[in-house]
Structures are given as C-alpha cells and as structure tokens.
C-alpha cells in the first residue's frame with residue numbers, strides 16, 4: 001500500500017513524417033531556436049528493473065512527456081495506466097494505493113480494477129469510466145512500456161539467447177539530453193572507440209535486419225593501460241530490439257556463467273532520455289548447481305558487480321551525447337561504422353503520423369534515480 005514519488009525515469013513519443021526529421025538545434029553556442037529533431041520512436045522501452053515494484057507498489061514513470069503510473073497488484077500483476085484519474089483528474093501516483101487487485105485514487109477513493117474499469121466508489125454506483133491502460137511487459141528482469149500511448153504493440157519482446165534459468169539483472173542509469181536512436185548508434189560507431197575508449201573493433205558479421213531487430217558481431221580489442229598493447233576481448237554478438245534496447249552476449253560458460261550487457265535508453269521527454277545500463281548474469285553448469293544451494297546469490301552478486309563496470313565503459317560518452325546535435329546527413333567516411341545501415345533500418349520506428357515539435361532542453365545531467 002505504499003506510494004512512491006518519482007523514482008523511475010521515462011517520454012511521450014511524438015511521431016512525424018520522415019521528411020520532417022531534421023537536424024536538432026540549437027546548441028548552447030547561441031544559435032536561434034531550432035527546428036524539430038528526431039521524434040520519439042515507436043517500440044518497447046525499459047522503465048526500470050522489475051524488482052523495483054513489489055506487490056502493492058505504485059510508482060510514477062515519466063514516459064515520452066507523459067506521467068504513467070506503474071503498479072503491482074497484491075497478486076503480483078504489473079499494470080500501467082495514464083496517471084490522471086478519470087473522475088476529477090487527481091494524479092494516481094501522488095497518494096494512490098493498491099488495495100488487493102484494485103488501484104485506489106487518493107482524492108475520492110474510487111477504485112479501479114486491473115482491466116481499468118471503475119469497480120467501486122465510496123458513495124454510489126461506479127461511473128462507466130476507466131483508466132487508460134498501457135501495454136506493459138515484465139521480461140528478463142526488466143519492466144517495459146510500449147510507445148506510443150493508445151496503440152497495441154506491433155511486435156513482442158523476444159527471448160534472450162539460451163543462457164539458463166538461474167539469472168539476475170542489475171541496472172544503473174543517468175538522465176541526459178539525447179535521443180534513443182543517437183545513444184544506441186554509439187555501438188556501431190567504430191570510429192569513436194579509439195579516441196573515446198581506447199578500444200578498437202573489427203566487424204565480424206555485418207548488420208542483418210530482421211524486422212524490428214538488427215544483429216551484428218564485432219571483435220573488440222582493449223588497450224592495456226601502461227603497457228599500451230591491445231588485447232583481444234573476444235567477439236560480441238549485438239542485437240537491437242527496436243530503438244529501446246541493445247544487448248550483447250558474452251559467453252563465459254567455461255567459467256560457469258553467461259553475461260548479457262544491455263543499453264536501454266528510455267525516452268523521458270522530447271530530446272531527454274534516461275540512459276540505463278543493465279547486466280544480466282546467469283550461472284551455468286556446476287556453478288548453477290552450487291548456486292541452487294545459495295538461492296541465486298551468485299548471479300545477483302555478479303550482476304551488481306558488473307553493471308558499474310559496464311556503466312563506466314560509456315562514461316566518456318555521456319557529455320558527448322548530452323551536448324551533441326543530430327546530423328541527418330552526416331559526413332561519413334568509408335571507415336566509419338555501418339551508421340547508414342543502422343539509420344535506414346531505424347526509419348521504421350517513425351511511422352508517418354502527425355508531426356510534433358521537439359524542444360531541445362538540455363538542463364542538467366543527472367545520475368542515479370530509481371535506486372539504480
């Protein structure tokens with residue numbers, strides 16, 4: 001029955017015609033107000049770790065410029081609804097509570113069933129109004145919302161590679177100015193790896209589009225500090241799930257575990273994103289048998305150890321993402337990564353609907369949030 005303040009992060013996705021996807025402006029350099037930039041894409045976006053919602057928890061998630069209330073019923077079902085009560089407009093995330101399977105509004109105590117209908121009021125028959133429910137999924141230890149509001153999902157979140165059932169996911173996030181497409185482009189922008197991360201990458205399998213998914217493989221080398229030599233880091237299999245998730249699978253099964261590293265940009269508002277990284281660790285083989293006795297302690301401990309490390313890997317990118325502009329016609333060289341292929345594939349997430357203006361507003365670069 002606990003009501004929590006803004007803990008998790010999140011944007012309303014404005015779609016606009018492809019033609020009007022224009023360069024993002026202005027910069028702080030004194031340019032005048034800019035034209036619309038990339039709109040918010042369609043797709044699934046992670047809004048936090050599933051463990052943030054225990055039965056009875058009600059949390060407000062800012063998602064694509066709107067407040068969404070995500071709550072878990074006493075039976076454990078996760079639900080997401082527009083934040084404003086259909087009765088007289090109270091914010092359900094400010095004092096709203098769960099009573100059994102119902103969400104109770106703080107203002108006049110109207111109670112709403114999991115299907116969104118008003119189930120009871122303290123004074124008379126329930127009106128024929130209901131909550132605006134949003135598609136929500138709990139998958140891979142994460143909570144996902146579909147954008148845009150009012151639309152049924154066009155595709156579903158797939159399974160991960162077969163890494164075994166004994167797994168745990170930990171997350172860490174920061175809010176910054178930026179856009180999901182721009183942030184996820186980073187993974188195949190090979191040209192920035194050496195100057196920004198002292199790494200090198202060689203593409204071993206080019207991007208293969210499969211509807212909303214995009215798969216590729218890269219071999220990574222990391223420079224050893226002081227010694228200066230590059231050491232091979234193995235091949236990473238990367239998979240995009242729309243513009244809401246990119247994951248890479250690292251097979252450490254000879255040491256008894258698998259690791260999935262996630263980049264999970266969540267649109268909070270136009271050109272404002274909570275960038276979340278997650279680490280999913282699964283114990284396999286003999287380690288899984290040991291872990292059965294430990295009650296899942298090993299994957300939990302390893303995922304919590306790894307996520308700051310993953311997050312640190314992209315630390316240098318954050319100020320670049322926060323201040324950069326979107327270039328719709330970048331001056332690419334032959335040796336840049338497959339950015340053109342990626343952007344061509346990404347066009348499907350901007351269906352031709354009513355245009356909406358994106359107002360760039362950088363504000364501050366805020367870390368943490370959501371207990372992450």
Ligand code: FES
Pocket residue numbers: 085086087088089090105106107108109110
């Ligand atoms: S505003 Fe929610 S019950 Fe009245």
Ligand SMILES: [Fe+2]
Pocket residue numbers: 186192196197314317
């Ligand atoms: Fe990077």
